[in-house]
Amino acid sequence: FIYxxxxxxxxxxxxxxxxxxxxxxGWEGGYPEIVKExxxxxxxxxxxxxxxxxxxDQFMEALREPLPATLRITGYxxxxxxxxHCLKNKYFKELEDLEVDGQKVxxxxxxxxxxxELAWHTNLSRKILRKSPQLEKFHQFLVxxxxxxxxxxxxAVSMIPPLLLNAHPHHKILDMCAAPGSKTTQLIEMLxxxxxxxxxxxxxxxxxxxxxxxxxxxxxxRCGDGTMRKNIDVxxxxxxxxxxxxxxxxxxxxxRGAEQLVEGGRMVYSTCSLNPIEDEAVIASLLExxxxxxxxxxxxxxxxxxxxxxxxxxxxxxxxxxxxxxxxEGVPHSRHTQIRPTMFPPKDPEKLQAMHLERCLRIxxxxxxxxxxFVAVLVKxxxxxxxxxxxxxxxxxxxxxxxxxxxxxxxxxxxxxxxCGEPRPHRAxxxxxxxGGVRCWRVALGLIMxxxxxxxxxxxxxxxxxxxxxxxxEDPFVFIPEDDPLFPPIQKxxxxxxxxxxxxxLTRTTEGKKRQLxxxxxxxxxxxxxxxxxxxxxxxxxxVWCRNNSGEDFDCAFRLAQEGIYTxxxxxxxxxxxxxxxxxxxxxxQENPFFRKLSSExxxxxxxxxxxxxxxxxxxxxxxxxxxxxxIVLCGWRGKASIRTFVPKNERLHYLRMMGLEVSAxxxxxxxxxxxxxxxxxxPPGDEASAEHGAEPAASADSSEDMSPDVSVxxxxxxxxxxxxxxxxxx
Numbered sequence: 001f002i003y004x005x006x007x008x009x010x011x012x013x014x015x016x017x018x019x020x021x022x023x024x025x026g027w028e029g030g031y032p033e034i035v036k037e038x039x040x041x042x043x044x045x046x047x048x049x050x051x052x053x054x055x056x057d058q059f060m061e062a063l064r065e066p067l068p069a070t071l072r073i074t075g076y077x078x079x080x081x082x083x084x085h086c087l088k089n090k091y092f093k094e095l096e097d098l099e100v101d102g103q104k105v106x107x108x109x110x111x112x113x114x115x116x117e118l119a120w121h122t123n124l125s126r127k128i129l130r131k132s133p134q135l136e137k138f139h140q141f142l143v144x145x146x147x148x149x150x151x152x153x154x155x156a157v158s159m160i161p162p163l164l165l166n167a168h169p170h171h172k173i174l175d176m177c178a179a180p181g182s183k184t185t186q187l188i189e190m191l192x193x194x195x196x197x198x199x200x201x202x203x204x205x206x207x208x209x210x211x212x213x214x215x216x217x218x219x220x221x222r223c224g225d226g227t228m229r230k231n232i233d234v235x236x237x238x239x240x241x242x243x244x245x246x247x248x249x250x251x252x253x254x255x256r257g258a259e260q261l262v263e264g265g266r267m268v269y270s271t272c273s274l275n276p277i278e279d280e281a282v283i284a285s286l287l288e289x290x291x292x293x294x295x296x297x298x299x300x301x302x303x304x305x306x307x308x309x310x311x312x313x314x315x316x317x318x319x320x321x322x323x324x325x326x327x328x329e330g331v332p333h334s335r336h337t338q339i340r341p342t343m344f345p346p347k348d349p350e351k352l353q354a355m356h357l358e359r360c361l362r363i364x365x366x367x368x369x370x371x372x373x374f375v376a377v378l379v380k381x382x383x384x385x386x387x388x389x390x391x392x393x394x395x396x397x398x399x400x401x402x403x404x405x406x407x408x409x410x411x412x413x414x415x416x417x418x419x420c421g422e423p424r425p426h427r428a429x430x431x432x433x434x435x436g437g438v439r440c441w442r443v444a445l446g447l448i449m450x451x452x453x454x455x456x457x458x459x460x461x462x463x464x465x466x467x468x469x470x471x472x473x474e475d476p477f478v479f480i481p482e483d484d485p486l487f488p489p490i491q492k493x494x495x496x497x498x499x500x501x502x503x504x505x506l507t508r509t510t511e512g513k514k515r516q517l518x519x520x521x522x523x524x525x526x527x528x529x530x531x532x533x534x535x536x537x538x539x540x541x542x543x544v545w546c547r548n549n550s551g552e553d554f555d556c557a558f559r560l561a562q563e564g565i566y567t568x569x570x571x572x573x574x575x576x577x578x579x580x581x582x583x584x585x586x587x588x589x590q591e592n593p594f595f596r597k598l599s600s601e602x603x604x605x606x607x608x609x610x611x612x613x614x615x616x617x618x619x620x621x622x623x624x625x626x627x628x629x630x631x632i633v634l635c636g637w638r639g640k641a642s643i644r645t646f647v648p649k650n651e652r653l654h655y656l657r658m659m660g661l662e663v664s665a666x667x668x669x670x671x672x673x674x675x676x677x678x679x680x681x682x683x684p685p686g687d688e689a690s691a692e693h694g695a696e697p698a699a700s701a702d703s704s705e706d707m708s709p710d711v712s713v714x715x716x717x718x719x720x721x722x723x724x725x726x727x728x729x730x731x
Contacts, residue, residue, distance in 0.1 A: 034232045036064045040322065041225070041238050047324075048315055050274060051364060062366035067229040070111070070121040070156045071142065074149065074189055078620070078630040080118060082658050083150055087120070091141060094134045101131065111156055112305035112368075119159055121369070141657065148650040154182040157226075157363050157373035160306070161270040162186040164299050164377050176257055224273025226372025229365060241320040243277040244338055250282050251342060258286065258294055259387060261380045266297065270375040274364075276315040277343050279374040280357050283311075285342035286378075287355050291385045296359040297377040307367040311360025311376070313352055317343050477518070477528065477537050479506045486514060486557075490545065493556035493612070495574030506541060517545040519564060544568050559613035560635040562647050569615060569633050576615045577605045577636070577643075581627050584618050585659055587636070588652050592644045606638055614638045616645065628659050 042060070045051065051059045073080045073087075098105040108122035129139040145151040162183055167173055167190045175184050224242070228234045254269055261267050271278050287294055317325045317339055325331050328341040346352045363373035480487065480502070487502055504525050507514040518541030520528070528537065544564035547557055560568065579587070583598050595603045606614075618632040632655060635646045645652075 034235055036228075036232065036235050038235050038238050040240075041235075043322070044240060044318055045274065047318075048276065048312070050276070050309070050312060050362065052309070055364075055366065058366040059364060062369065063228050063372075065229065066125075067155070067371055068121045068123045068369055070119065070154060070159075071146075072114075072152045072154050072159060072186070073118045074152060074185070079150075080116075082628060082630045083145070084117060086658060091138045095138065098132060098134055100128055100135070105132075105135070111159075113303045114159060115163075119154075119156070121156055137662075144650055144653050145657075148654045149185075150654055152182055152185060154186070155230075156368075156370045157272070158183055159186065160303065160361075160363070160373065161268045161375055162190060164302060164375060165190075165266060165268045166302070167191060174257065174260060176253055224271055224275065224278060224372075226272040226274050226363075226365075226374070229371055239320040240275075240277075240318045241338075243273065243275040244317075244319075244343070247277050247281060247343055248340060250278060251285055254282055254286050255289070258290065258378070258380065259384055263380055263382055265380050267294075267378045267380070268375060269378065270373065272371060272373055274362065274372045274374065276312060277317065279362070279376075280311050280313075280315065280360060281343050281345070283360060283376050283378075284346060284352075284355055284357060288346060288351070289385075293382045293384050294378045294380055296356045297379045298356075298359050299361070299377050300359070306363075308361040308363055310358040311362060313357050314345055475508045476510060477506050477508055477540055478510055479503065479525070479529070480514075480517070489556055490558055493575070494560075494572050497571045497573060500571040505544075513547060515547045516543050516561075517558065518542060519544045519567060542567055554612035555610055556612055559637065559646070560615065562635045562651065565615070565633050565635050569617075572615055575609060575613070575638075576617055577602060577609075577638075579616050579618055581618065581659065584616075584632060584634075584655065585661065587616065587634070587643065587645045588647065588656055589661070592639070592642050594642045598643065602643075606643060609638050611638055611640065614643070616643075630658070 046056065073083050092107055095105050095107050105128070106123055108120045108124075110117040111119040111121060124135065129135045142151060142153075146153055165173070165187070167187060169191055171191065173187055173191065175187060178184050225234055225238055228238075250271075254267075257267055257269075269283065273279060283296070287296070317331075319325075319335070319338070325335075325339065326344075327347070328339075328344050331339050346355070360374065360376040363370060363375075365372050482503060487505070490496070491500070491502075501522065504520050504522060506518050506520065506528075507516065508518070509515070520541045524540065528540065542564040543561045544567060545558035546561050548554065548559055579602050580599050583602050586593050586597055590597070595606065598606075614636045616632075616634040616636045618628070618634075620629045620631060621627060622629070637644050637646065647655075
């Protein structure tokens with residue numbers, strides 16, 4: 001007890017002493033500011049001369065400055081153009097003459113090398129954004145559009161590799177080391193560049209990356225010293241040991257990517273590191289072991305406006321304690337586990353010159369106010385040396401096994417043979433391997449195949465072990481059988497095209513009512529079906545239909561889901577209503593507008609439809625360039641005398657902004673958003689709408705993802721007078 005008391009007193013004294021020390025150092029109850037100095041870092045890169053002469057001070061000064069914020073507009077043709085038009089002609093214009101605390105606000109600028117001005121950077125900090133209503137409005141726009149998936153907050157240099165990959169819709173891409181995913185979404189946009197509509201923001205959570213024979217491979221690695229401007233911990237933690245430990249792993253990943261690449265395909269290797277051990281050393285080693293199968297592509301002209309430094313051809317290796325080595329032979333044996341021969345440049349000058357390492361790109365922070373980065377583009381000319389196989393040899397004996405691969409039992413050149421089973425060792429024999437699905441043996445004279453009488457079990461690979469799955473037990477995804485009675489009513493109600501791939505529909509329950517229906521592509525279906533025992537599926541597919549609680553009363557138990565409407569729309573041939581831009585404004589800003597508030601054209605299309613889920617389609621009018629010029633497809637509900645939409649909040653706000661309706665923040669905390677422009681309305685089509693004095697209930701859905709409308713508009717009353725009070729539809 002005495003010892004414990006003395007120990008507690010000692011701890012208290014040490015705690016008070018520590019507090020005094022922290023106050024002296026200026027902590028003031030928080031963490032101390034990290035000093036952006038690292039002498040070993042400066043010594044290392046000055047010795048390697050990766051920075052041009054006379055630019056070292058600018059290089060270090062840029063590293064100590066915060067990284068500017070950058071954003072990228074998701075590139076979907078007309079939709080991206082509308083967002084860009086909104087940014088340039090509304091939000092950026094409001095900032096042109098704005099001053100905060102006596103200083104003029106710097107207007108965001110486009111990245112000069114990014115195509116079509118779809119990427120921008122700004123030095124506006126969060127602190128400044130709160131000091132002006134115009135800046136706050138701009139900030140709200142960025143947050144909302146980011147949540148909707150229409151804008152991506154992405155570092156400038158990380159946008160470079162997907163552009164250099166030069167992917168097209170018919171390509172297959174393997175994204176290695178894919179987290180956190182901003183480049184992955186950029187690649188997906190490139191694969192769907194022919195689309196004229198956006199993917200919903202929720203789509204990204206449903207994407208799966210699978211391995212297959214690949215046209216393009218993209219790989220990158222963990223954050224390196226090029227991220228010092230945003231990861232300031234690197235300043236105090238940086239040593240050369242980080243790169244020495246990662247070199248081998250990076251080389252193995254790059255080698256595996258090259259193996260998966262098809263001949264003529266392109267592989268982009270990128271790192272956020274400036275260190276040649278992680279950069280040129282990996283590329284040089286990969287080129288050397290490929291024996292001409294890979295070559296560096298010259299991409300110097302592919303991104304006009306981008307400033308970069310060519311890759312270096314000579315470098316040294318330094319240990320964490322500052323010891324330098326210029327060649328492998330000079331490394332003591334005690335260092336061989338830390339330093340490997342692949343870390344050094346090739347000795348042969350001709351071989352080194354043939355590699356064209358100068359075709360690599362190194363991005364330095366002070367050249368265009370970015371992070372540090374390295375990227376190299378490789379093209380595959382032929383198979384990797386170890387992937388080349390001898391021509392197939394088939395059995396020419398007469399019998400049931402003729403023409404099949406059979407196991408080798410003749411193991412000696414002189415003709416001595418063993419019984420079918422384990423062959424005897426041979427001086428020139430390699431270990432048995434699986435080729436073409438059966439066991440084969442290679443001997444000095446090549447691959448010899450003979451016909452023997454063996455059980456079928458010998459002619460197939462050993463069964464793979466069932467994978468153990470850990471963590472939370474997820475509900476299974478189950479594909480709907482072709483004869484499931486659930487589908488015919490849906491097909492009839494929406495008049496689905498015969499080409500609709502119903503075999504790609506799945507649900508997440510094996511018993512009871514199916515609540516949501518999801519849809520996947522044909523390729524993804526094959527992956528799920530053939531790997532059900534080998535992987536745990538957390539989430540997949542796009543939600544396309546949701547069950548209504550009382551859906552049977554409306555001829556169809558399932559309503560459309562906004563998340564998957566752009567996928568379903570090409571197959572739907574019925575229950576489509578074409579609406580005007582004024583109709584869209586009303587539908588998105590009012591809870592449950594009556595027919596009389598919509599245009600006569602919309603009413604004439606809706607009056608003969610049965611109650612239930614509908615598609616609302618807006619087609620832009622090219623003769624009216626001042627109106628919204630991108631198509632919109634919305635999920636709606638045709639009630640007894642009204643129409644409503646089922647659109648998530650962020651997507652709703654996005655469309656309103658694109659139509660020029662400003663969302664104000666005053667009522668946002670109260671759960672409503674006010675649009676400060678007249679939505680307008682057309683004359684009433686007449687009859688039954690005028691008899692209604694309240695909103696009718698619609699069938700509720702079991703899903704909460706399609707949010708109820710919570711946007712109101714301060715609109716001038718239409719020609720029919722003020723709108724009657726309308727209650728929210730029950731869910």
